[in-house]
Amino acid sequence: MTGDRLDLDQLTERAMRVHALYDELNQRERGRTWNREEFMLGFVGDVGDLAKLVMAQEGARHMPGGREALHHELADCLWSVLVLARLYDVDLDTEFRRTIGELDEAISARLADPPSSAP
Structure with missing residues (x-):
């Protein structure tokens, strides 16, 4: 992979490739x-x-891994969202734009x- 940024479709395709490897x-x-239910439960764990990790970054608890672990977990959660959207046939681009609008x-x-x- 080069330093080029991926668009949502490319991210989803990569996510689904890794999902297939896990399968x-x-x-x-x-x-x-x-x-799908088990996958969702895995996402909840993530x-x-x-x-x-966010609490650790804010000083509210100790968590090993620091900022690098936070980066990893954010990417892992994004992976799960992309996979779930595909598994449930949700057009994330359309829905994100609609919801944010x-x-x-x-x-x-x-x-x-x-x-x-206020009184």
Whole structure:
């Protein structure tokens, strides 16, 4: 891989290639692959690890690995999101743009309104 940045489709294709490799390895070593629910549970575990690493970065706990582990876990979580989107046939590009547009609009509208005075 060169230093060129990958777009979302390229990232997804790479993610799915690694997912297929994991399936092959799990089939060979355990005689089965993970279903979508098990994959999601693995992602939840990764999010938990990410939360601990963020807490460590903020000085709230000790976690080995430091910033490098945080980088790894963020990338690992992105990998899981890309795979889950493909497994559930979600067009992440379209949905991300739609969701961010809606959030931008809703938050901007609230910020445009004068703050209400709380009693």
